[in-house]
Amino acid sequence: MKKLFMLSLAALVFAPVVYAQQPAQSSELAKFAPPMIPHPIAAYIPITPEKNACVMCHIPGEPGMKVAKGSPTPLPPSHVSDGKVNPNRYECLLCHAEVLPQK
Numbered sequence: 001m002k003k004l005f006m007l008s009l010a011a012l013v014f015a016p017v018v019y020a021q022q023p024a025q026s027s028e029l030a031k032f033a034p035p036m037i038p039h040p041i042a043a044y045i046p047i048t049p050e051k052n053a054c055v056m057c058h059i060p061g062e063p064g065m066k067v068a069k070g071s072p073t074p075l076p077p078s079h080v081s082d083g084k085v086n087p088n089r090y091e092c093l094l095c096h097a098e099v100l101p102q103k
């Protein structure tokens with residue numbers, strides 16, 4: 001009986017470890033995961049209360065806005081409040097990371 005208890009306890013403890021390694025459905029993940037930054041950012045940091053170079057290019061998106069290929073992705077609605085960058089999203093690098101080029 002005790003052995004059985006320990007066994008189920010072990011299963012409980014290790015289950016999350018096993019399941020955490022299953023990749024999420026990419027479309028599901030995309031709703032929550034910040035996309036990687038596909039360009040160098042050295043010239044744009046640090047982000048300070050006075051200056052945020054990221055939003056020079058990444059302006060708040062508007063419904064129906066057309067974006068030419070290769071131009072900066074507009075900020076999604078989740079990043080915008082009252083037409084401005086939502087203060088919770090101001091510090092871009094809390095969530096977004098730069099993809100470093102392969103050597």
Ligand code: HEC
Nearest residue numbers: 035036037038041044053054056057070071072073092096
């Ligand atoms: C000089 C203009 C410019 C600045 C400044 C800039 N970006 Fe970008 N960014 C771009 C362009 C252009 C793209 C799209 C590149 C592409 O489509 O290949 C992009 C793409 C991105 C993406 C990917 C979006 C997606 O849909 O996958 C993220 C995230 C991003 N930038 C974050 C940042 C952050 C954070 C900063 C500040 C540290 C920053 N960018 C500063 C021009 C800029």
Ligand code: HEC
Nearest residue numbers: 031032033034054058073076078088089090091092094095
């Ligand atoms: C709290 C975390 C967080 C912060 C801070 C944040 N982002 Fe994001 N960002 C996300 C997530 C999550 C997504 C994908 C889901 C979504 O669109 O909301 C995203 C999506 C994006 C996209 C892609 C939009 C698209 O249509 O594909 C761009 C561009 C972007 N962020 C730029 C920025 C910039 C620039 C800043 C700073 C001004 C910033 N983000 C701050 C979490 C964050």
